[in-house]
C-alpha cells in the first residue's frame with residue numbers, strides 16, 4: 001500500500017537524524033523547522049544568526065496539498081523547535097509528525113490570534129465571526145453554522161493575511177525561541193520588537209493604499225479563498241470559486257455561479273496566484289470580460305528573484321497590484 005510505504009520511508013529517514021541534529025547543535029544554533037515559507041521568514045527575522053532554519057514547503061509551494069519528503073522527517077526529528085500555522089493548514093503535518101517521532105515542541109503560531117470562519121458566499125459578510133485561537137470567543141457566544149462543503153476544519157487557516165495576526169505569529173516565535181534558548185532570549189525579543197515595528201508601518205501603508213481605492217470598486221476575484229483575513233481587516237472584497245483549500249477544484253457549477261456574481265457586482269479585476277492553476281482565472285476573465293490584474297501571493301513567498309521574497313514585500317506587492325489594477329498605479 002502506497003501510504004504505508006511512504007510512512008515507512010519517512011520513519012526510516014527520521015532514524016538517521018541524530019547525526020544531523022548533532023551537527024546543528026555543535027554550531028551552537030537552535031535547530032528550527034518552519035512548515036512553510038511565510039513562517040520561515042518570520043522565524044529568520046526573530047532568530048537571526050542564532051538559528052539554523054529548515055523550511056518544509058518552500059517558495060511557491062502549496063502547503064494545502066504538500067507531500068512530505070523523507071528529508072522533512074529527518075529535519076523534524078532533529079529539530080529543537082517546530083513552527084506551524086495550525087488551523088489544519090498543513091494537511092500533511094499529522095502524518096509527518098507521526099513518522100518523525102520528534103520530541104521538539106510543535107508551536108501553533110495562530111494561538112492567541114484572531115481567527116475567522118470561512119465565508120460561504122464568496123466574501124460579502126463583513127460580520128465574519130471572529131474568535132481568539134486559544135478558544136476565547138470575543139462575542140461570548142458561538143455561532144455554529146453548518147459549513148457544508150468546507151470539510152477542512154472550522155476556521156480559515158490563512159490568518160497571516162492580517163498584519164495584526166502576523167504580530168501574534170512573531171511574538172509566539174520569540175516566546176518559543178526563548179523557551180528553547182534562554183541565553184538568546186534578549187536578542188529574540190529585541191529582534192521581534194524591531195520586526196513588529198515594520199509590521200505596524202506596513203499595516204498603516206496598506207490602510208492608506210486601500211483608502212485611495214473608491215469603495216464601490218473594491219471587489220476582486222482570486223482562484224482560492226485565501227484572502228478572508230485581508231478582506232476582514234482592510235475592506236477589499238474577494239470572491240473565489242475555490243474554497244479555503246486548493247485540494248478540491250471548483251466545479252462547473254461553482255464557476256458558473258462566480259461568473260454570474262462577477263457580472264452582477266461588477267468586479268474590478270481577476271488575479272492569478274502563484275500556487276494555483278492559472279487556467280481557471282483565465283477562463284473567468286474570458287467569460288466575464290474582466291481583466292487579469294496580475295498575480296497575488298497568499299500562501300507562499302517567491303524565491304529571491306520573484307516579486308514577493310519576504311512577507312513585507314508580499315503584502316506590499318498584493319495591495320499595490322490590486323490598486324494598480326483598479327485605478328492605475
Ligand SMILES: [Zn+2]
Pocket residue numbers: 064158224225226244245246298299
Ligand atoms: Zn490557501
